[in-house]
Amino acid sequence: MLxxxxxxxxxxxxxxxxxxxxxxxxxxxxxxxxxxxPSKEQLDLSMDLFTVLTxxxxxxxxxxxxxxxxxxxxxxxxxxxxxxxxxxTKPENVIVFGGSSLNVMYDTVSKAMIHGIMGSTPWxxxxxxxxxxxxPGYDRHFSVTESFGIEMVNVPMTDDGPDMDLVEKxxxxxxxxxxxxxxxxxxxxxGTVYSDETVRRFAALKPAAKDFRIFWDNAYxxxxxxxxxxxxxxxxxxxxxxxGNPDIVYEFGSFSKITFPGSSISAMAASExxxxxxxxVMKNQIIGHNKIAMLMHARYLKDKxxxxxxxxxxxxxxKPKFDIVEETLTEELGGLGIGTWSHPEGGYFVSFNxxxxxxxxxxxxxxxxxxxxxxxGATYPYKKDPEDSNIRIAPSYATVEELKKAIxxxxxxxxxxxxxxxxxx
Amino acid sequence: MLxxxxxxxxxxxxxxxxxxxxxxxxxxxxxxxxxxxPSKEQLDLSMDLFTVLTxxxxxxxxxxxxxxxxxxxxxxxxxxxxxxxxxxTKPENVIVFGGSSLNVMYDTVSKAMIHGIMGSTPWxxxxxxxxxxxxPGYDRHFSVTESFGIEMVNVPMTDDGPDMDLVEKxxxxxxxxxxxxxxxxxxxxxGTVYSDETVRRFAALKPAAKDFRIFWDNAYxxxxxxxxxxxxxxxxxxxxxxxGNPDIVYEFGSFSKITFPGSSISAMAASExxxxxxxxVMKNQIIGHNKIAMLMHARYLKDKxxxxxxxxxxxxxxKPKFDIVEETLTEELGGLGIGTWSHPEGGYFVSFNxxxxxxxxxxxxxxxxxxxxxxxGATYPYKKDPEDSNIRIAPSYATVEELKKAIxxxxxxxxxxxxxxxxxx
Numbered sequence: 041m042l043x044x045x046x047x048x049x050x051x052x053x054x055x056x057x058x059x060x061x062x063x064x065x066x067x068x069x070x071x072x073x074x075x076x077x078p079s080k081e082q083l084d085l086s087m088d089l090f091t092v093l094t095x096x097x098x099x100x101x102x103x104x105x106x107x108x109x110x111x112x113x114x115x116x117x118x119x120x121x122x123x124x125x126x127x128x129t130k131p132e133n134v135i136v137f138g139g140s141s142l143n144v145m146y147d148t149v150s151k152a153m154i155h156g157i158m159g160s161t162p163w164x165x166x167x168x169x170x171x172x173x174x175x176p177g178y179d180r181h182f183s184v185t186e187s188f189g190i191e192m193v194n195v196p197m198t199d200d201g202p203d204m205d206l207v208e209k210x211x212x213x214x215x216x217x218x219x220x221x222x223x224x225x226x227x228x229x230x231g232t233v234y235s236d237e238t239v240r241r242f243a244a245l246k247p248a249a250k251d252f253r254i255f256w257d258n259a260y261x262x263x264x265x266x267x268x269x270x271x272x273x274x275x276x277x278x279x280x281x282x283x284g285n286p287d288i289v290y291e292f293g294s295f296s297k298i299t300f301p302g303s304s305i306s307a308m309a310a311s312e313x314x315x316x317x318x319x320x321v322m323k324n325q326i327i328g329h330n331k332i333a334m335l336m337h338a339r340y341l342k343d344k345x346x347x348x349x350x351x352x353x354x355x356x357x358x359k360p361k362f363d364i365v366e367e368t369l370t371e372e373l374g375g376l377g378i379g380t381w382s383h384p385e386g387g388y389f390v391s392f393n394x395x396x397x398x399x400x401x402x403x404x405x406x407x408x409x410x411x412x413x414x415x416x417g418a419t420y421p422y423k424k425d426p427e428d429s430n431i432r433i434a435p436s437y438a439t440v441e442e443l444k445k446a447i448x449x450x451x452x453x454x455x456x457x458x459x460x461x462x463x464x465x
Numbered sequence: 466m467l468x469x470x471x472x473x474x475x476x477x478x479x480x481x482x483x484x485x486x487x488x489x490x491x492x493x494x495x496x497x498x499x500x501x502x503p504s505k506e507q508l509d510l511s512m513d514l515f516t517v518l519t520x521x522x523x524x525x526x527x528x529x530x531x532x533x534x535x536x537x538x539x540x541x542x543x544x545x546x547x548x549x550x551x552x553x554t555k556p557e558n559v560i561v562f563g564g565s566s567l568n569v570m571y572d573t574v575s576k577a578m579i580h581g582i583m584g585s586t587p588w589x590x591x592x593x594x595x596x597x598x599x600x601p602g603y604d605r606h607f608s609v610t611e612s613f614g615i616e617m618v619n620v621p622m623t624d625d626g627p628d629m630d631l632v633e634k635x636x637x638x639x640x641x642x643x644x645x646x647x648x649x650x651x652x653x654x655x656g657t658v659y660s661d662e663t664v665r666r667f668a669a670l671k672p673a674a675k676d677f678r679i680f681w682d683n684a685y686x687x688x689x690x691x692x693x694x695x696x697x698x699x700x701x702x703x704x705x706x707x708x709g710n711p712d713i714v715y716e717f718g719s720f721s722k723i724t725f726p727g728s729s730i731s732a733m734a735a736s737e738x739x740x741x742x743x744x745x746v747m748k749n750q751i752i753g754h755n756k757i758a759m760l761m762h763a764r765y766l767k768d769k770x771x772x773x774x775x776x777x778x779x780x781x782x783x784k785p786k787f788d789i790v791e792e793t794l795t796e797e798l799g800g801l802g803i804g805t806w807s808h809p810e811g812g813y814f815v816s817f818n819x820x821x822x823x824x825x826x827x828x829x830x831x832x833x834x835x836x837x838x839x840x841x842g843a844t845y846p847y848k849k850d851p852e853d854s855n856i857r858i859a860p861s862y863a864t865v866e867e868l869k870k871a872i873x874x875x876x877x878x879x880x881x882x883x884x885x886x887x888x889x890x
Contacts, residue, residue, distance in 0.1 A: 075535065083524075083533040090518050099508075108508040110500065110726040138563050139755050146750040154578055154589065154613065164579065164589045180752075187749035188579065301535040303757040324612040325571040327605075330564045330755065332728040 041377035042458055050463050057456040061409065064449060069410030071446045076228070076388035077437040078297055078354075085353050086299040092340045099335065107331035113323055114315075115305075119334035123307040125344040127258055127293045128275050133309045135318060138329045141294040141306035145255060146184050148290055148308065151321050152218070152251070153188055158287070158317045160251035163190075163218060172210060172220035174202040176391060176419030176430045178228040181221040181257070185421075192421035193217070197230055201238035208245065215248035219255055225273050226260035229391040229419055229432040231384025233271045243279035245288060254289040260387040261293060265359045267352045271385055277309060286311040295337055297388065298350060305333050361435040364443050365390050372451030378458035381433075390433040391419070392450075398457050399428045405453045411446050466802035467883055475888050482881040486834065489874060494835030496871045501653070501813035502862040503722055503779075510778050511724040517765045524760065532756035538748055539740075540730075544759035548732035550769040552683055552718045553700050558734045560743060563754045566719040566731035570680060571609050573715055573733065576746050577643070577676070578613055583712070583742045585676035588615075588643060597635060597645035599627040601816060601844030601855045603653040606646040606682070610846075617846035618642070622655055626663035633670065640673035644680050650698050651685040654816040654844055654857040656809025658696045668704035670713060679714040685812040688722060690784045692777045696810055702734060711736040720762055722813065723775060730758050786860040789868050790815050797876035803883035806858075815858040816844070817875075823882050824853045830878045836871050 045053065093099070099107050101116035114120075115136025124131045137144045156162040163169045170191045173182060177197075185192055193210065195202045201224070211217050222242070224234040234242075242254055256276050264270040280288050287310075294306030308318065341347050366383060369392075373379050382391040394402055399416035406413050414432040417423040433450070435443055470478065518524070524532045526541035539545075540561025549556045562569045581587040588594045595616045598607060602622075610617055618635065620627045626649070636642050647667070649659040659667075667679055681701050689695040705713050712735075719731030733743065766772050791808060794817075798804050807816040819827055824841035831838050839857040842848040858875070860868055 077535050080531065083531065086533075090515070093515050094519065106505065106508065108511075108725040108728065110502050110721075140751045140753075143751040150575055150579065154575065162589075164587075180749075183749045187746070296535075300533040300757060302753045303533065303755045321612070324605075324608045326565045326568040326727075328565075328727045330728040330758070332725060333755070333758075 041375070042455070043377060043462055047463065050459055054456065054459040054463060057452060057459060060452060061405070061456055064452070065409050067410070069445070071410060071438060071442050072412040073434050073438055073443065073446050074412045074414045075437065076297070076434045078301065079357065079437050079439070081357050082354055082436070083300065085350065089299055089336055089340045092336055099332070101331065101335060105331065107335045110327050112328045112331060113326070114319060115329065116331055116334050116338070118338035119305060122338045122341060122343065123293065123305070124309070126295070126347060127261060127291060127307065127309050129277050129291070129309045133277060133311065133315065135308045135315055135322070136329060136334055137306045137308065139294070139296065139302045139304050139306065139333065141257070141259065141292045141296065142180055142184070144306055144308055145181070145257065145292055148255070148318070149184055149188055149190070151318070155321050157251040157253065158313065166216065168216045170214065170217045172202075172207060172217060173421045174220070174222065175421070176229055176425075176432070177221060178223060178257070179414070179418040181255075182421045185221070194421060195220075197227070197232055199232065201232060201234035204238055204241045208241065211245050211247045211252060213248060217247070218249055218251060219253050221255050221257065223257050223259055224276070225258060225271065226263055226384055226387025228259070228387065229382070229389040229430075231382045231387050231389065231391065233385070234273050236274050239274040239276055239279055240283070243276060243285055243288070244283040245285065247288070252288065256289050256291040258291055258293045259297075262347055262351045263297060263354070263388070264351065264386045265355055265362055266385065267348055267355050269385075277311070281311070287313050290314065295341070298341070298347065298354070299337065303333065305330070305337050358436060360440060361443055362390070364440065365433060365435050365447055368444065368447040368451060372448065373454060376455070379454050388434060388436055390435065392431045392433055393429045394431065394454060395458055395461055396427045396429050398461060399425060399431050401457050402450075402453050403431060405457060406450060409449055409453065411449055466800070467880070468802055468887055472888065475884050479881065479884040479888060482877060482884060485877060486830070486881055489834050489877070492835070494870070496835060496863060496867050497837040498859050498863055498868065498871050499837045499839045500862065501722070501859045503726065504782065504862050504864070506782050507779055507861070508725065510775065514724055514761055514765045517761055524757070526756065526760060530756065532760045535752050537753045537756055538751070539744060540754065541756055541759050541763070543763035544730060547763045547766060547768065548718065548730070549734070551720070551772060552686060552716060552732065552734050554702050554716070554734045558702060558736065558740065560733045560740055560747070561754060561759055562731045562733065564719070564721065564727045564729050564731065564758065566682070566684065566717045566721065567605055567609070569731055569733055570606070570682065570717055573680070573743070574609055574613055574615070576743070580746050582676040582678065583738065591641065593641045595639065595642045597627075597632060597642060598846045599645070599647065600846070601654055601850075601857070602646060603648060603682070604839070604843040606680075607846045610646070619846060620645075622652070622657055624657065626657060626659035629663055629666045633666065636670050636672045636677060638673060642672070643674055643676060644678050646680050646682065648682050648684055649701070650683060650696065651688060651809055651812025653684070653812065654807070654814035654855075656807045656812050656814065656816065658810070659698050661699050664699040664701055664704055665708070668701060668710055668713070669708040670710065672713070677713065681714050681716040683716055683718045684722075686718060687772055687776045688779070688813070689776065689811045690780055690787055691810065692773055692780050694810070702736070706736070712738050715739065720766070723766070723772065723779070724762065728758065730755070730762050783861060785865060786868055787815070789865065790858060790860050790872055793869065793872040794876060797873065798879060801880070804879050813859060813861055815860065817856045817858055818854045819856065819879060820883055820886055821852045821854050823886060824850060824856050826882050827878050828856060830882060831875060834874055834878065836874055
């Protein structure tokens with residue numbers, strides 16, 4: 041443990057790490073492990089998406105729409121089936137949207153703000169609207185709610201998902217709590233997989249606000265690092281129905297990290313009543329989303345087996361990168377007592393916790409050494425990590441060589457800043 | 466003139482037309498001239514859009530983005546250039562969006578409702594927000610504003626565009642007037658081309674509300690029926706800048722009726738300050754729109770010349786259809802004094818006016834005879850045509866044979882209902 045070293049030992053270590061760090065800075069590196077972006081190699085996996093429509097004999101959907109023309113508000117049948125396969129739900133519960141599930145979530149909040157949910161008072165007319173935010177969480181979720189002036193309330197994550205005692209208390213007691221952001225599987229950034237009990241407790245919530253909704257961003261449902269040993273979660277739509285709460289959840293998903301981010305198709309899955317409510321507003325917004333992208337995805341990925349087969353290829357590229365992170369951190373920081381990190385079985389991130397008060401400093405020093413990381417604090421609402429300790433590592437985009445280098449530097453910087461902090465005590 | 470016939474003559478005519486109509490009804494036709502949809506033949510023109518990316522060597526944009534990955538909020542450079550060509554503006558004034566310009570317009574109103582425009586009070590906090598609606602106009606524009614509870618005020622169209630005396634008066638005197646819907650070229654449904662004076666007067670408006678915006682839906686800028694004799698309008702962005710009013714207008718456009726409706730790309734074009742304002746909100750909504758669709762369109766259509774070359778092929782299909790409408794109506798109704806209609810040089814519609822009080826009846830009788838038309842009243846806010854006389858004819862989707870039949874039936878129904886009305890006097 042670093043804290044067990046004597047002051048002199050610490051000082052010596054600090055000096056030697058400092059020299060190493062200054063030498064690194066002089067190298068003028070340019071590395072990026074900030075965002076959960078697929079690598080070029082992963083993007084190359086899906087290039088046949090473009091040839092699936094050639095030769096171009098037939099652009100008609102299973103339900104008879106010419107995908108090249110106007111119409112079909114909620115999406116063509118085969119796209120609903122494919123997205124139902126992705127989210128383990130039924131086609132009739134699916135609305136198909138464009139390439140960005142973030143946009144769908146934003147629009148869903150926007151609709152609630154202006155039109156209300158199922159006839160309830162539009163949120164923009166209420167004095168206070170609150171969202172629960174399991175932390176650490178996904179920065180872009182928090183930006184959405186912040187942009188609408190929605191007050192965000194932190195809820196700590198446990199190994200089984202959000203602290204459900206707190207969620208139940210807040211949701212049932214406070215009618216201004218209108219929603220909660222959830223990434224139920226391989227969560228961003230912690231890699232947490234919600235336990236069956238957590239999902240059941242979500243499904244059985246008794247909200248004070250009848251227009252409370254769970255925003256269930258099932259972004260990584262099939263993004264296993266080992267496709268043969270997938271983690272599975274209970275189906276929230278089914279559990280909610282069983283609990284007599286069918287309308288409590290909006291589920292979201294997309295093919296962004298399966299084919300091409302931003303150019304794929306996405307979905308909301310929800311109860312029949314929610315689908316009708318969302319559609320009633322959506323019909324004034326658009327005539328129909330990109331049906332050609334829908335057709336391409338349906339014909340290319342085909343079904344659940346096709347999706348999993350494709351994810352196996354992604355895993356073959358991603359798993360070695362996650363292994364590098366795990367191995368390097370263990371090798372460099374194991375037993376030192378200056379950091380803990382997640383050991384995800386899927387998704388796109390490793391979540392790292394420094395000693396309290398060091399995250400900003402570490403990310404800043406990484407920047408100076410030429411390595412861009414997600415901003416410290418980004419995993420918390422208002423970018424305020426109360427402990428200033430959480431850092432998100434995104435191993436996917438960098439090459440293996442770049443990643444090795446970046447994580448070694450990261451470990452060095454964590455050691456150096458921790459040594460400095462311990463000296464300052 | 467029908468009105469000059471004696472009662473007996475009218476009665477005889479009515480009986481004979483009625484017999485003809487009843488015989489038609491018995492045929493069980495199924496024709497549709499309701500929506501401005503391209504025909505299959507037109508869609509077939511753009512099938513090479515899918516092969517432009519194969520062989521798949523390079524998916525990188527001119528400004529260095531891998532179009533297959535996240536990023537690039539406002540669109541890749543070549544798409545901005547192409548949309549600038551479409552709208553006769555500059556790439557730096559363009560934000561590129563997904564396939565639906567209607568969605569862009571909806572989102573623009575939505576943003577103003579929730580976030581306000583350039584720091585002004587969000588419209589949802591104001592007691593009354595009004596939009597001016599030149600009539601007859603585009604039904605989906607009116608649905609957007611109606612869905613937000615915005616009060617719509619009719620402004621009559623003239624041959625040169627909206628009645629600008631009235632527009633100037635309302636905009637300068639009433640601070641609750643926040644916008645106006647315009648289709649400045651080959652307007653929907655009238656086919657009107659705004660005169661230079663009209664555009665200049667729009668550019669020089671002195672609104673009481675500093676967050677007043679002209680919603681300039683330039684949907685048909687290159688949709689000439691004779692590409693060698695195009696109608697041109699003044700550039701509103703340039704005129705607004707000259708008039709010291711650079712921020713007064715949001716311009717919209719898309720490739721929906723050029724390649725594939727709903728699956729193409731669209732744009733907002735606006736001043737630098739407007740672009741910055743819109744982008745500041747948009748950054749919370751989406752990471753980036755479909756860049757692969759952008760790349761496909763840029764590589765396929767290339768530039769203004771490429772766009773016009775493509776539009777020539779559309780015109781070759783559309784012009785004969787518009788000719789059928791014009792010739793049939795002239796032949797059947799010319800000189801009878803029971804209807805007037807537009808003679809568009811571009812766009813997608815013919816606007817027809819019956820004798821007052823007959824539009825709903827005519828559309829209903831068409832339906833009974835198996836011909837679907839746009840609902841009477843749809844060209845007015847709240848679907849209320851005060852004269853009940855305007856009917857929109859959309860000749861594009863039907864085949865030439867279907868269209869001939871549909872317009873003959875239409876002329877018959879107009880004659881029959883007019884004869885009945887004249888008998889009822």
